[in-house]
Amino acid sequence: MRGWWLVMGMCAASASLAADYVPLPGGSFASVIAADNKSAPAQIKPFRLRTEPVTNAEFLAFVRAHPQWRRDRVAPVFADGQYLSRWASADALGASELPQQPVTRVSWFAAQAFCESEQARLPSWYEWEYAAAADAHRADARSDPAWRDRVLDWYSRPSNTPLPLVGGDADVHGVRDLNGLVWEWVDDFNALLVSGDGREQDGADKVRFCGAGAANMQQKENYATLMRVAMLSALKASDTTNNLGFRCARPE
Template identity: 30%
Template sequence: MFAKGKTTLLPLVAVLSLPFVAGAALPGASDPASLPELVRIEESTITYRLPGEYLVGRTATNAPLEKISLARPFEIMRRQVTAGEYGRCVEAGGCLALDTPQDAGMPVVGVNWYDAAAYAAWFSRETGETWRLPTDREWSLAAGSRYRDDALTDIADAQDPSRRWIALYEAETARGADIDPTPRPVGHFGSNEHGLFDMGGNVWEWTDSCYLRHRFDPVTDAESVVENCGIRIAQGSHRAYMTTFFRDPKAGACSVGIPPANLGIRLVRDEPGALQLLKTWIGL
């Protein structure tokens, strides 16, 4: 009886130890050779500003800067999803077709937030792993030196808010003039210190973070945050606030500021917990 019990427990021990083995694949997952190359972000510290609108009383101003560091490691695709990879999701019925044909080897563009989320859900089913869009904070930490603060002006005038509007318009116009809208091949914009390709290039990447309105009351020190998930954050050479269902950012889809040149996808892979590994092992 004792020997039989030991034999039964061995697979469970093996399963529970998998998260601690670097590069271990889930039982039943796709061939690791067919998966996109991943980068494990172990350490990163940046000066970060919370996304969205920040109000002190009724005065619009910049959210305060803060130094943030990685709380725990995570894995992210080294490059963006290509049009060919997205096309396989379309063929499988997991994604909606693109509006125009695209070169299979180029980063996919012309996708809205729902397309990006659908691709992550389909890819999770295909691989038996959990893939998702990164949060704005995760994307920024992964971008490292390629992360760009989206504050364009320090003007905050309660008596004359038009001064800030004019300064923002001028800064955004100047920034938008520098953007080349033509999609480029994978690796065109080089890699950052983590080895990630094209972070901050001209294909913005959808995140899972919603637009936020922060309000701070200087009289009571009370703070409040209102979330609007009809607008999501896209990250590229600057932070962009995008209506979720638009595929073409040049068609009036940008909810705040200068629109990005293109919209694409890069996913994060979540590490499975022991319970999920056990369920996968026994086929649940």
């Protein structure tokens, strides 16, 4: 029996490494968060991004291969009490959680550990925002009011409804489900609202986003993206939520 579980773990690791990653060219990008805290664009190196969010089935294979990340074994410092609470048990999804739904209720620590198992990492905010700006025909569709309205409409939907399956329409890069499915962890989530001035770097500095404090943010018409910045910056690395998942990235 022990040998069977070892084989299963090896198969899970092999399947994990086979996940699809596509190249994105990078370049100069006008982020909602200026690189110099004023107006400078972000400079993004070419990278590869997972085409879809990590699914329940993929994360289940991961925790079976790495049992320290089971919800009944994970150290409290690495995940809150609701970690993987949507699953029926520590090693089974149950009837209400489908294998091809995006996994949620995962902490930043757990997401990073999964990405490392794919020889990858979580994307940076700039990488994620750059990829999420695309639609099926354009690398940057953010100036299109219809694109902004579709994204904002999803953000306004209740978060307690069942999640769709992964596998939506691909964008111009071949990436799916960046908008309209789940929120996603990024590597530097806890630094998004820290000032570029070292004298002001006293934590997440979340007050800067609220009300008139948002005046230093770029592209205020792209409100949905600003909402994502505010939400991510309010989290701790051990936090989990019903609509927060992740995908991984690799350097090109």
